[in-house]
Amino acid sequence: MIQPAAIYVLWLREMLKFVRAKSRMIGAIAMPVFMLVFLGLGFRRVEFPGLPPEIGYLQYLVPGIVGMTLLFTGAFTGMSVLMDRQFGFLKEVMVTPASRVSIVLGRIAGGASTSIIQALMMLFLSVFLGFALPSFPMIAASVVVMMFISVIFICIGLILSSFMKDIHGFNTMTNFIIFPIFLLSGALFPVRNLPAAIQIFSYLDPLTYGVDALRGILIGYAAFNIWIDLLILFISSTALVCASGYCFKKGEVL
């Protein structure tokens, strides 16, 4: 069922296109960079209730922006299936002997690699604003969390794209699904500062746990127990991989 060759081909394709499309790369990280620079500098002196005073807002914000980068790039790579459908390339992949599961896994592998590269770029760029990088093993550990986050949102993108037949629903999806996921996650401010009714949605948002785990690893401060974060991330990513495989199998190709 799982063909490593097919997964490798799709991964390689994604990497090649990523390296070639410099404008796409710049476009993808432009927004997180702006958010980081303006929010980070603008709210530099803000003190949130419930945060230890030794953690400045910039330190607090960077893991959130890394999570945001993973959310947006992940969801967009997932939805790039729509582009392939538009350009007919999806059909080409679907008539090769590659199993549907391998096709989904190949996409996830390619998308996760490019998302993580962009997230790491954000992390290193933030150093110029004064972010204090943790030790190398911590950065390596954060890559594992990044992988979970990107897999989750690539799968959500894949699932959404199996319901959408063309590219026109794209903006609606961004506005009504991707942005709420971002804003609810506590990437910008502690979730506990939200009204209780809205907090419920935050706790249903996988990015909440992703950002929290990143904070725990990168700045040594987490709102929840980091092992619980990791467990939730692991369970939701596994479930979503299966769900996207199923949707891709069931969905009409044309």
Added chain:
Amino acid sequence: MKNGIFDEQGSMDTIILNGLTKTFGELAAVDNVTLSVKSGEIFGLLGPNGAGKTTIINMLTTLMVPTSGGATITGHDIEKDPEDVRRSIGIIFQDPSLDIGLTGRENLDFHAMMYGIDTAERKKRITDVLAIVGLTEKADVLVENYSGGMKRRLEIARGLIHHPRVLFLDEPTLGLDAQTRRKIWDHIKDLNKKHAMTIILTTHYMEEADYLCERIAVIDHGKIIALDTPAGLKTLLKGDVLTLSVNGGLSSFMPLLKEKLWIREMNLHDSNLTITVTDGEKRVPELFALAHVSGTAITSVSLNKPSLEDVFIHLTGSSIREQEGTRHSHVHAGMRRRMMR
């Protein structure tokens, strides 16, 4: 349907469709199609726009699931073992399906990797297919810089690289210029001969079907309305039309002609005599002999063979058909309407 499927040997058939049906809501896009394609044959699906040709191809290439009925390709069932079906087929789609962000060579290489062909063999085959379609020099250029004809040729190369036993061509020369089209036709014939590849092509170009196909199924409204060789289909019409300019001696010439059973229709306008016959070219000498006997001088003669187009119009009733709205075009139309408001 003179050449029905029942008088052929089952073992020789590479593709067998058995009551294949696909409905979209109320519309039966493909309606109970039963036919078989022999091994090594070039088989044409000819029909107006929206007749169901592409839907048949989509089902045979496992991109769509039939509503009812089924089909086998090289003995594999399209629903039960789609992966084996996909392994033995190649397809050249009607719409472009290349990754324009990659080079021609990469498109070919990635495709071949999907079929598990090893590195050395891939290199060799890529060199071969690039030469066949004449794209060797452009192989390392990004596909977005290719012309329409080059893209088409690259897709053909890609369809061949894994040496499929069955090749599907969906409107292979749609929108191409005459030279490119002729070249592609020759490639198709070549492939069929050299590799004994079974080829199914859809087209609405009569001359394409006539030039390439050994047998043609004429499809309209999802149903097969005729299935025969191009020559066989042409005999569905009354025959060839001979136009003679004649001079004198008609009073004895006409009665002589009336006795001939092979003449189906005869009309005289002034000195122009039109005669509908079968096998027109063989009748010309006979006509001259008769004219000689009756003292008639024939000053000119022209022979018009029926074209496949005549047959097509005869069968489908019209040559122009509004394209049935696909879901895609429907969505686009909807978007346009929304944007207009």
